[in-house]
Amino acid sequence: MAAILLFLLPAISVVNGYSGPSYKRLFDVMRYRRNGGAPIDITQATLQAWRDACRHEGGGRVRIPPGRYRIDSVRFIGPCRGPMEFLIEGTLIAPTDPSKFFTDTWIGFRYIDDLTVNGRGVLDGKGAAAWPYNDCWRNPNCRFLPVTLRFDFVTNSRVRNLSSFNSKNAHIYIFACHNLNISRIALIAPGNSPNTDGIHIGSSTKIQISHANIHTGDDCVSMVAGSQDIDIFDVVCGPGHGISIGSLGRTHETEYVTGVHVNNCTFIGADNGLRIKTWAPSLYSLASDIRFENIIMKNTANPIIIDQQYCPSGNCKVQGMLSSEVQIKDVTFRNIKGTSNTKVAVNMQCSPSLPCKNIHLIDIDLSYRGRGGRTTSSCSHVTGSSWGKQKPNGCI
Numbered sequence: 315m316a317a318i319l320l321f322l323l324p325a326i327s328v329v330n331g332y333s334g335p336s337y338k339r340l341f342d343v344m345r346y347r348r349n350g351g352a353p354i355d356i357t358q359a360t361l362q363a364w365r366d367a368c369r370h371e372g373g374g375r376v377r378i379p380p381g382r383y384r385i386d387s388v389r390f391i392g393p394c395r396g397p398m399e400f401l402i403e404g405t406l407i408a409p410t411d412p413s414k415f416f417t418d419t420w421i422g423f424r425y426i427d428d429l430t431v432n433g434r435g436v437l438d439g440k441g442a443a444a445w446p447y448n449d450c451w452r453n454p455n456c457r458f459l460p461v462t463l464r465f466d467f468v469t470n471s472r473v474r475n476l477s478s479f480n481s482k483n484a485h486i487y488i489f490a491c492h493n494l495n496i497s498r499i500a501l502i503a504p505g506n507s508p509n510t511d512g513i514h515i516g517s518s519t520k521i522q523i524s525h526a527n528i529h530t531g532d533d534c535v536s537m538v539a540g541s542q543d544i545d546i547f548d549v550v551c552g553p554g555h556g557i558s559i560g561s562l563g564r565t566h567e568t569e570y571v572t573g574v575h576v577n578n579c580t581f582i583g584a585d586n587g588l589r590i591k592t593w594a595p596s597l598y599s600l601a602s603d604i605r606f607e608n609i610i611m612k613n614t615a616n617p618i619i620i621d622q623q624y625c626p627s628g629n630c631k632v633q634g635m636l637s638s639e640v641q642i643k644d645v646t647f648r649n650i651k652g653t654s655n656t657k658v659a660v661n662m663q664c665s666p667s668l669p670c671k672n673i674h675l676i677d678i679d680l681s682y683r684g685r686g687g688r689t690t691s692s693c694s695h696v697t698g699s700s701w702g703k704q705k706p707n708g709c710i
């Protein structure tokens with residue numbers, strides 16, 4: 315068994331905000347490494363370092379130093395005996411061999427309280443090797459492609475100073491987490507890469523995303539059932555499909571989406587800006603208490619869009635006849651300005667059976683980028699108010 319570095323680091327408490335007794339011990343992955351070759355495969359070394367750090371009374375730090383390393387699908391599982399820090403200082407390279415990548419996770423953390431993932435490292439998802447296998451849009455038995463970084467049942471934790479390139483599926487996936495802050499990150503994949511969501515959130519509360527650059531092929535941030543108390547600010551999105559709530563209502567969702575605040579974000583060349591979408595037909599669900607403010611749109615299609623007829627595969631039969639049972643209410647769009655790539659810059663198609671309620675448009679200033687005219691708005695089944703500047707003319 316390789317030796318363990320026995321550094322006691324009392325000063326760490328200042329760095330990571332942990333204020334208990336600070337005996338977080340360092341577990342350097344290189345001390346666990348057995349094989350040579352470049353780039354080195356650190357799959358087993360990292361799992362062993364995690365196991366020892368997690369068992370260490372008072373917490374541990376797992377460190378991957380600068381360098382380039384291969385790592386297969388791994389899951390770091392708690393609970394641990396103290397706060398954990400996972401420092402990625404090097405570049406981690408995902409498998410390119412299909413025998414190793416048909417799984418739902420590349421790097422996963424589960425059942426951990428007080429985790430910090432940090433270190434200015436790079437996650438290279440090697441997505442190009444997997445995107446051709448993405449056939450879920452036509453194959454109901456399609457196999458999973460891994461998300462780059464997954465958090466399940468992680469609480470009171472933070473992720474910062476990381477870059478993720480070319481994820482095979484979403485870059486970051488958050489499920490059943492509470493009080494998780496994600497900041498100073500870059501998530502990058504080509505605009506035409508399939509399902510490379512930036513950050514996907516479900517069944518989670520008190521999630522904060524800030525200071526992020528997200529350029530991907532799918533949603534910048536997507537929030538599905540059970541996303542509550544989500545705070546997103548200082549984020550730049552595009553290319554990609556925008557900041558999206560939904561699609562809601564496809565399965566039986568008793569978990570609602572409430573308390574979403576998106577502030578000071580910029581969209582550049584995105585396919586959508588701010589979007590709420592629900593399936594039609596759908597089961598009952600609710601999206602409420604949502605605030606989008608201080609947003610700049612640059613050459614973005616559909617800057618403001620509520621779509622309650624979402625049916626991308628087109629097999630929902632009588633489009634427009636079957637209506638969504640998802641209630642959308644208490645939504646404010648304030649100080650949204652810039653340029654739109656589509657003429658219909660404000661587009662709200664709500665459910666005929668359950669109209670959108672209490673929707674407010676305040677200080678909207680969106681110009682059409684192309685020639686021949688101005689932006690317009692289109693609303694159906696919406697009640698609420700519009701005040702301040704309205705370009706296009708408000709339709710509520």
Ligand SMILES: *[C@@H]1O[C@H](CO)[C@@H](O)[C@H](O)[C@H]1NC(C)=O
Pocket residue numbers: 470471472493494495522
């Ligand atoms: C997340 O950030 C907020 C400040 O923006 C802070 O109050 C909160 O404690 C942070 N949470 C964690 C888990 O670090």
Ligand SMILES: *[C@@H]1O[C@H](CO)[C@@H](O)[C@H](O)[C@H]1NC(C)=O
Pocket residue numbers: 432433474475498
């Ligand atoms: C994250 O990176 C920024 C800028 O490079 C740096 O100022 C900050 O100290 C880093 N934070 C942590 C916790 O390492």
Ligand SMILES: *[C@@H]1O[C@H](CO)[C@@H](O)[C@H](O)[C@H]1NC(C)=O
Pocket residue numbers: 548549550578579
């Ligand atoms: C708004 O976001 C931009 C870019 O993300 C940032 O430079 C600026 O400081 C933010 N402004 C405020 C008031 O937070």
